[in-house]
Amino acid sequence: MSQRTLVTGGAGFIGSHLVERLLEGGDEVFVVDDLSTGSLDNLAAVREHPKLHLAVDTILNHPMMMDAVGKVDRVVHLAAAVGVHKIIEEPVETITTNVRGSEIVLDCCHEQDRPLFVASTSEIYGKAGDRLHEDHDRLMGSVAHRRWAYACTKTLDEFLALAYYHDKGLPVIVARFFNTVGPRQSGQWGMVLPSFVGAAVRDEPITVYGTGEQRRCFCHVQDTVGAVLGLLENEEAWEGGVFNIGHEREISIRELAELVKERTGSASEIRFVSYEEAYGEGFEDMERRQPDTGRIQKQIGWVPERTLDAIIDETIAYARREMAAA
Ligand code: UDP
Numbered sequence: 001m002s003q004r005t006l007v008t009g010g011a012g013f014i015g016s017h018l019v020e021r022l023l024e025g026g027d028e029v030f031v032v033d034d035l036s037t038g039s040l041d042n043l044a045a046v047r048e049h050p051k052l053h054l055a056v057d058t059i060l061n062h063p064m065m066m067d068a069v070g071k072v073d074r075v076v077h078l079a080a081a082v083g084v085h086k087i088i089e090e091p092v093e094t095i096t097t098n099v100r101g102s103e104i105v106l107d108c109c110h111e112q113d114r115p116l117f118v119a120s121t122s123e124i125y126g127k128a129g130d131r132l133h134e135d136h137d138r139l140m141g142s143v144a145h146r147r148w149a150y151a152c153t154k155t156l157d158e159f160l161a162l163a164y165y166h167d168k169g170l171p172v173i174v175a176r177f178f179n180t181v182g183p184r185q186s187g188q189w190g191m192v193l194p195s196f197v198g199a200a201v202r203d204e205p206i207t208v209y210g211t212g213e214q215r216r217c218f219c220h221v222q223d224t225v226g227a228v229l230g231l232l233e234n235e236e237a238w239e240g241g242v243f244n245i246g247h248e249r250e251i252s253i254r255e256l257a258e259l260v261k262e263r264t265g266s267a268s269e270i271r272f273v274s275y276e277e278a279y280g281e282g283f284e285d286m287e288r289r290q291p292d293t294g295r296i297q298k299q300i301g302w303v304p305e306r307t308l309d310a311i312i313d314e315t316i317a318y319a320r321r322e323m324a325a326a
Contacts, residue, residue: 002025002026003073004027004072005027006068006071006072007030007031007075008033008059008075008077008105009033009077009080010029010032011035011054012037012042012078013038013180013184013186014078014180014221014224015031015042017184017224018078019052020046021225021229023052029053030072031043032058032064033056033079034056037081037083042184058097059077059101059104060100069111069112069114074114074116075114075115075116076228077116077117079101079105080102081098082189083189084189088279091146095149095153098153102118110164110170115172116170117172118157118175119175120177121150121151122177122179122291123150123154125139126286129290131292133294134243134244136292145282148284162174171238171239173240174241175245176291177245179192179216179218180224181193181194181218181311182311183221183315192216192253193218193311194319197312197316197319201264202268203266203267204268205269205270206261207272208270208273209274212253212254213252213287214252214285214286216256217249217290218311219306220304220305220311222306223306227302230296230301231243231296234299236299237300243295245293248291251308260312263312263316264316
């Protein structure tokens with residue numbers, strides 16, 4: 001059934017794909033985005049759509065948010081400070097946006113009784129590792145490592161959202177996105193696949209941080225958005241459901257670099273760079289981060305469809321188009 005949906009961060013990488021799919025489904029879509037990491041270009045295909053309403057503003061603007069939430073039936077809260085480089089370089093902005101911003105969104109939803117879908121992150125598991133079930137213990141590094149601030153802010157968002165559900169009866173869903181990739185993701189904020197592909201199509205060095213033996217799982221953004229849409233339509237999920245969204249297939253970052261080089265036919269050198277050189281002193285990475293997605297599969301029958309090869313090829317085609325247009 002078509003609804004009025006507010007998407008915070010709707011001009012971002014995941015947000016813009018979600019907005020397009022909601023509009024295709026007949027929803028009236030309201031977007032609030034401050035364009036900090038998002039971009040109007042991401043919404044180029046739907047900018048003139050009669051059912052799209054765009055506000056370039058920050059979720060920290062409480063009165064504006066109260067007004068925006070009042071206009072819709074449900075809210076999808078994606079707006080956040082993201083990207084490992086950004087989090088290390090702009091810790092105050094990160095913490096403020098992710099904590100105060102989410103408090104404001106939750107307050108507006110509670111005041112006006114609007115169900116809220118909160119985007120969280122696999123980062124909240126910290127260094128915990130493989131086969132991460134939703135109830136897995138979390139393992140945070142030292143406060144000396146700025147990276148963990150992001151995980152802590154998103155963990156607080158989760159606690160707060162679930163507290164609103166349990167104590168005040170606000171319908172909420174919490175979704176933890178694992179590494180998500182696809183067209184429109186920028187390498188500017190340090191995300192690995194667009195960085196590798198961007199370098200490969202230019203025959204520039206592909207820089208692998210650390211040993212490259214660290215492993216990740218990559219899910220195509222359209223599969224991720226399919227999971228979000230499935231959860232939004234699932235009545236039981238709104239009862240404070242917490243779900244991992246990601247692909248279970250793991251690959252090492254070194255293998256990823258080799259695969260990107262092979263599939264672009266690039267002459268790029270694969271260069272190994274220390275974490276200190278890449279992120280500065282005292283950085284800490286996790287060796288593995290693999291989801292167990294059994295819960296969402298059971299809840300809505302979701303499994304990601306795209307293979308990593310297909311994802312890489314699409315990312316390459318996108319990067320080449322962008323390069324040609326520049
Ligand atoms: N990485 C890399 N080269 C890059 C960017 C990232 O080797 O140009 C590594 C990074 O250190 C991490 C992995 O790739 O081990 C994934 O990084 P990303 O920032 O995309 O996501 P994360 O999983 O760390 O949140």
